[in-house]
Amino acid sequence: MKPGFAIGALFLAVVAVQSRIDESFGEYRSTEEILYIDNPRVLKKLLVGFENVAADLYWLRTVQYFGGKRRDANNKNFDLLEPLLRITVTLDPKFKIAYSYGATFLSEPFPQGAGMPSKGIALIDDGIRQHPGHWRFYLDKGFIYYWHLRDFDKAAEILLEGGKLQGAPYWMKTAAGRILTEGGDRQTARGLWQVLHDTAETPQQRDNAAIHLRQLDALDQMDALQKLIAVFVERVGRHPQRWEELISSGLLTAMPVDPTGAPYLLGPSRGEVRPSPESKLGVLPSH
């Protein structure tokens, strides 16, 4: 059937050309036109009747933008994250997930997030204004104060307030208490990250929590290794130069690796433990 062949061949050609276009000009296109009109209120007026669909669209673009940027080691700037989120929630203020997602990733330090916790707080405050009974937002906000800003008093206050809301899980109040008493200790941190992991609403937030849990594990490991090194110093009288020395002295059974599988490195001079630069742990928290 001649026309059939022609159509098939032309379609293959279309696919080929489209792929080529995406390859060469895709990046350019996606950033430029994402925010052709960047004023959310104007946008809302223009899209009358279709705000929800448009909000979904912008949400898709946000996730793609952020996910794409994260994978791409070279382009390190998340300028568009906040505007995209703003547009999404302006078009559809009921889009609760967008607020939480924004709170998480705007606050995460670069390169895991945009590194702008104040913007994250501003966004979540808008969410709280729109949905005063939504306990989740209090958790998100409280967490920003707790983890990124290290303001334990404020964090606890927020968690307590959220815990009073209907439907809030019981552990919010207990967590508040622990933060007040234990402050920045690792166990509290682990507990909270575990909670965030288990109750995550998007796969990206869940993965983010998992990364942080691994980081905490790594810190524990590094502490343990540090203790072993101290024992070594006591026994042998100097700092070890290589892990093999610890193994041969019976303190270690194998080469130590971090939760992502990358080896730990022994510091150049005074026996510090560091993760390998190739490790996927990311930037470790300082606590």
Next chain:
Amino acid sequence: MRAVETRGLTKDYLVGSLLQRKKRALDALDLEVDEGEIFGLIGPNGAGKTTTLKLLMGLVFPSGGEARILGRPLDDPEMKQQIGYLPEHPYFYDYLTGRELLTYFGQLFGLSREERRQRCRELLEKVGMTEAADVPLRKYSKGMTQRLGIAQALVNRPRLVFLDEPMSGLDPIGRREMSLLVRELRESGVTVFFCSHILSDVEQLCDRVAILNRGKLVESGRLSEIVDVSLRSLEVVVEGLTPELESRIAGSFQHSRRQGPRCHISFGDSADFERTLPFLVESGVRLVSVTPVKETLEDHFVREVKAGGRE
């Protein structure tokens, strides 16, 4: 080579919206038209006349059988170069004027600009549309459209023209002109194939006819062969025939009817009349008219169709 030839030409349609049934609009039509003749395709409504033409013109595709025009397949552009077609309810681009339409079609036939100009003029004059030539078609009356229709069918000086109900929409003068035109065409050697249900026209013009009913060919052949041309009766109208005189010639006629001073007498054949005539003349009876009555095509047609059952 015949002008038109069909073998087993069949067309089925699917009717109904949900459960579609097949309806056979044309059933195994075998037709032959020779060059140079006027051929009439007749039948009641829904018999399949227009379907036949649509199949021949390539507007619809056959479900079975085959057809050839001028010995060539139906999609042959060289064949189309030599034919003309007038559709049943012609509708052309209403934003064009008559002249523009003819020019456009002339372009499609490959006529040169000079040829187009001349042909336009000729044809418009021929169909009496010269004054309306530059009026847009949307303002045409039915008669005007019909005339333009015949003009566009002749743009390319065709060897063979197909006319679907050519007389429709024409006033009596127009119909007379159309008849003349058809005869002229035949005189120039053009084959004319036309569908009509005005049987008197067909009887006047056609050399051969085919009768369709419910998609099937009922009969086809020369007009003279189909219709019994032998005399049925002789209708004689006289004045001054007294009842007493009438009773004298009682045996020689079939029946009579009085109408005022006149009497209509029906003789069985011309011999009976010829025998009676001298007596009538002697008796002072005045002859008003003598009319042979033959079977008309209409009689024949109605009889055939009634036999086959009407749609």
Next chain:
Amino acid sequence: MNAVAGTRPSDAGSRVEGAPVLRKIGYVALNTYRETVRDKVLYNLVLFALLMIGSSYVLGAISVYQEIKVIKDLGLASISIFGMVIAIFIGIGLVSKEIDKRTLYGILPKPISRSQFLLGKYFGLCLTLLVNVMVMTVGLYVLLFLMKEPFAPALLKAIFLVYLELALLVAVAILFSTFTSSILSGLFAGFVYAAGYLSSDLKNLESVVESAFLPQVTRVLYYLLPNFKNFDVKAAVVAGDPVPWSQLGWATAYAAIYIALLLVGSCWIFQKRNLK
């Protein structure tokens, strides 16, 4: 004397070859152009478009320091939107109207194949679009000139791509017009237009939805739908960013191939269609 028809077969025989194919397509195209030009609706649309472009002046005055940008933005958008409306409204009528009104009964018995006819109609409408786009372009440039803005040839790149987009849309409209009624094909064409603009977002679904099956489906859909984003450089042009010639080249290639595909499909369908 016989003015009516040829007598001997040789009369007709001398013209058996008829007009060359390309020329026939050309005649149909020109007649189609004439058809659209005489269509009152077209004038209204173009008038509207020029009004839109003119009113962008008013809007520009409102947003401080942004008049030129707004005029360019709205001007380009008007050309695109009105072009789209013209393309769909007239495109759907191209074939459906001829079938409904039976004007095809006069054409198809002539020595022109259905495909040649269809192509002629397509190119005729492309010509109409070209003229309209040029009129609107001139209107835009006149306005910019009145605003004392120096001549910006970069806008022409965006307009060229808009024209390609419209040519593609017409081909879509024709495709639908070969097998559905006017109203339906208009709806479908409009739908394809919207979907084509959002097709790149289809790909993004992968990152949000967790499913192994869906990405395959969306990827197929993405390639299947015409990607109108390929022709959208309005933002870049107005912002003054460079648009490489290679991008224009690839977009043109995409348009040409996709249009060819649609036309082949349309001809294929139309060839088989029984007219009522």
